[in-house]
Amino acid sequence: MxxxxxxxxxxxxxxxxxxxxxxxxxxxxxxxxxxxxxxxxxxxxxxxxxxxxxxxxxxxxxxxxxxxxxxxxxxxxxxxxxxxxxxxxxxxxxxxxxxxxxxxxxxxxxxxxxxxEEETRSPGEQLGSRPYSPSEIIRGGLPLLRDYLAGLKEGSVEDIGEEDTGRHDRWESWRDRHEQARETWLDPLVSREKASVEAMTSEQRELIPEPAFSLSVMRDRAILLLMATASLSRPEVARIDLVDVIPDDDYLLVGVRRKNGMPDRAIRVSELDSIQVCTVRALSAWIVGAGLAGGPLFRAFDAHGNMKSSRIGLSSINLLVRNAAEVAGLDSKEWTPSQLQHTPQDLQ
Missing domain, CATH: 1.10.150.130 (Tyrosine recombinase, N-terminal domain)
Structure with a gap:
């Protein structure tokens, strides 16, 4: 034996x-x-x-x-x-x-x-629980995101009673992981790339939905803009966690990890005047509007439109690209996530 x-x-x-x-x-x-x-x-x-x-x-x-x-x-x-x-x-x-x-x-x-609790919250509850107006969420950008993340790191633990050790540990874990991720993505040995809206084609721009105070629209805009301006693949997008989104000075860093979880590169995203193609404001609107407090950056929705705690699936990214193409009047059969990517030379 x-x-x-x-x-x-x-x-x-x-x-x-x-x-x-x-x-x-x-x-x-x-x-x-x-x-x-x-x-x-x-x-x-x-x-x-x-x-x-x-x-x-x-x-x-x-x-x-x-x-x-x-x-x-x-x-x-x-x-x-x-x-x-x-x-x-x-x-x-x-x-x-x-x-x-x-x-x-x-x-x-x-x-x-x-x-x-997360999976039983309705879209109205998810959106209505935010302490910001719809216009602030859609247009707030980097200042709003800084304020929101600071509240997660500093304010949330103070309201937890000593008897609720589970929630306390959850927020302590969030703060520790966020600081660790920040050190990782700001490390000079981690390579950086710059997101480039200039590299987007006219058809790619048409693919981006108009800003709207809707969870699905906010999520899809953030995904499409991040893929189009930073040349990210479906798996890279799906692997991003909230802790990998780091406000720094006057821009946003988005950390991209390999399949094994190791850091690959950090994408530097600058805020733009045009809200339609501003990746920073799209990401901020999704994070704040969805009330994310940790875990995957991009979430799945159930059949009733309720946001789930699980990561978005790769097939769902395929579907949202095709749907966006159809709404834009483009041939949805010709549009796949890979068509949103550019060569490294395009991003320089």
Whole structure:
């Protein structure tokens, strides 16, 4: 038994994804779809543990709690899959379940409540809860965004009672992560590119919806302008978190990460007089209008138009580009996200 446990431990803590897959697909009795989900979930937890200096086997409730805090921007279903995979691995090795005890259980409960509240808020509640007028949100730009983010970092924690430790930890985590991200994107070793509205073609400009006090319009304008002026791909846009948006002096930095989460480059975005093609004001309107307080920058919507906590999907970006083209009177079949990108020479 000890030899078998040692063999399984080696697979489950391997640096090679293929060996992790071997356990879930070949050495467990899981259905193929469950094996695929659990393998991806365990790999995420394993790589996170290694990057943070924690043991994945056996994991302890404090490690799980910290992991959940870092992953709380994921959708509730994704978080549940992550925890189910961790529980499955520990159960298979006859170890206690670290996800259902102590601090892990507390954070899990807090996140579950938060996600349910977010996903049940109506668009009217989301927009109506902002302490700014519609005109301020649409036109406010960099000064508005600075004020809003400062409120998240400084004012929110003061109103939390000592008994509400879950919310307190959430805001402390936001402040810490925002400061860490700021240091990262301002680091001179991180390359910078400049967003260029001049590189946009006339048809790309036609693709941008008119400003409107609507969550979907504000989100789509921000995505389309960011892709068109900074030449970002769909995955790069979807991976951006709110903490990666950094007001600095008279411009905005938007951090772009690689697939593994490492910083790739920072996009410098300047405010423009023309609100129609001003990426800074489009991003500010979306962040403030949606009341974002952490997690993914660009969110999905459900079938009823309610904003969800999960990231926008790549297929949804395809769809919003086609829809924008159709509304603009362009041939929607010819428009894909890649047509919003430019060569590096175009951006210089």
């Amino acid at each position: 000890a030899g078998q446990d040692s063999s399984l431990n080696s697979l489950l803590t391997s640096e090679e994804r293929a060996q992790v897959d071997e356990f879930f697909f070949d050495r467990s009795d899981l259905a193929s779809t469950t094996a695929e989900t659990y393998s991806a979930s365990w790999w995420d937890f394993l790589t996170w543990c290694k990057s943070h200096g924690h043991e994945a086997i056996p994991a302890n409730p404090e490690t799980i709690a910290e992991y959940l805090q870092d992953r709380r921007h994921y959708s509730l279903s994704t978080i549940r899959n992550r925890l189910s995979a961790i529980s499955f691995v520990h159960g298979h090795l006859d170890l206690g379940d670290p996800t259902s005890e102590g601090r892990a259980a507390e954070v899990r409960k807090s996140i579950t409540q938060e996600k349910r």
